[in-house]
Amino acid sequence: MKSKAWHVRQFKRKPIQYVRMSVQIVFSIFLLYVGFRFFQFYNHFASLGIEPYVERPAAVEGFLPVSALVALKVWIFTGEFDHIHPAGLLLFTFFIGSGLLFRKTFCSWICPIGTLSEWTARLGKMIFRKNFDIPKWISWLLIPLKYLLLLFFIKIIVIDMPIDFAWDFLQEPYNKVSDVKMLLFFLNLGGFALKVILVVFILSLFFPNFWCRYLCPYGALIGLGTIFGVTKIERNEDTCIDCRQCTRVCPQRIKVHEKMAVLTPDCTACMSCVEACPVKDTLNMTVATKKVNKWIIPSVFFGLFVLMIIIAKLTGNWNTNITYKEFLELIPYIDRIGH
Template sequence: MKSKNWYVKQLKRKPVQITRFMVQAVFLLFLLYVGFRFYQFYQYFETAGKTPFVERPSAVEGFLPISALVALKVWLTSGSFDQIHPAGLVLFTFFVGSGIIFRKSFCGWICPVGTVSEWTGMLGKKIFKKNFEIPRWLVWCLTPLKYLLLLFFIKIIVIDMPTFMAKDFLNEPYNKIADVKMLLFFLNFGGFTLKVILVLFVLSLFFKNFWCRFLCPYGALIGLGSIFRITKVHRNEATCTNCEMCTKACPQRIKVHEKEVVATPDCTACMSCVEACPIKDTLNMTVIHKKVNKWFIPVSFFVLFIVVVSIAKITGHWDTVISFNDWKELIPTANDIGH
């Protein structure tokens, strides 16, 4: 049993990481609640009103990045803001745009897949007493995979799809019930999907954040904001003792102790490395070359997140225009729409 003083010291030493863990847990529970409420909404129409009616939670559209990418293309090329899944467009645009200043804060603080992946790695460390390292040559081979997946979606949607076709897609029945199709997928996924999930779970046990580091195209897109190099972690080589505590603490397994500047697209601005460093002012987060407090990035990210969502709700860019009668017609036929 660890003493009370040990826990007090941990709280004082790593306040951002304790907070991040709590925020991850809260958002994970919130999204599970959103998913349950959406299931209740679906059940009302599926059972022809035999179950209680529950309002559709607009936040569920955050799980529709493909639809949001199409909507973003239409918005940027024609000025037409998607009214079918407006919350999805707002969330997608904010998270991708936020990468310019806040790096991949979405991945490190909010993303439910990132949270589960990271916690699975923590479980693996408990079981095996360590997180295993992937050989550098293999990391170089695996890293391009998420960018190839991203390039695939960019090509078929942004490059190849004409704006008029993108508009037509947004108004098709399949897109209108894309959230329902997603729900049905998770309720009825088959053996192949289960095997893929199991493989990813096992890989994440051994290699922390395997999905996020090598396979997630959404995270890859957000991470592209780092090319502007506005926000970076600086390492003071003069005071660094090469203890490697920063590298050991990094959820993305970035070799922080070897870098003068951490500007890689994989950085989630989680501040783990900064808090793990035992030498004051050896690792610092900077914005436009100016040192900022370790709370600046996460606090600013969430403040702006709340502001953006609030503006979207006030201006009518949050709730879908799909009516009750539309849902009544679409949901019972969901299995017959699309593929």
């Protein structure tokens, strides 16, 4: 039997986690760039053309999940594709559908909130020398919150909203500038919203991924695709040495060492547990019960993600059909639109 020290050395070899962190950093920088370009776009119209014009980055629509959910409903029931926020609809549909095969890869690799939550937990570990676990009974009380939030949106949009009303909503001025509304919300953050963000940030310092684990309805919706169990982490009990390293490294605090297969919707396919396991073929990612290389899931996810964007651009289903003239009529008077 190999020594315990040998196992510890193996735990330090984490190439996929270095790649994942690099992707998180690069994607975060890209989103900051998108945000800056979008601000410049907004500033041109808000200044009535005094500031230089910058083309609106379509990627900003990824931050409009409510509008995208309405658009998805209209698309499914009428066949009418939303060209107000087409990129938002495609991104939302892709990320939700990806849960079936890739679990919550979106959450652990490119979601900006997921990245911020994970890095906040690392900061907390640096400050307090460790992260903390919420008592199990409190955790069980908190887990339903994200599903209740998800149920709220499903009820008011998918169940209660008439299809004609949903179509009208997509054409309304409010929806057309909902991305600008979102920008102004973050630029003028304060009051109750700021307090909530500060509370979640402080909790995340102590308890890893607090928002993702207990409050995120978007992640909850993506996670529903995992209930079919097409993709999962499987553990070989015969070769497991019960070192519990898989559980220690899991950002979602899943008790991997206790499970034959990780079927929980909270698994984000980050591969931390697979990479941390010191015994070959004890923890494996499987697709339809077939073992696959740990790089397959993120690689195929990103391959399809890029392919989807390329096809959308080539077919004219990526950029909005809102004209320059419409933006000029709406953005300078945005305070009068909606709430």
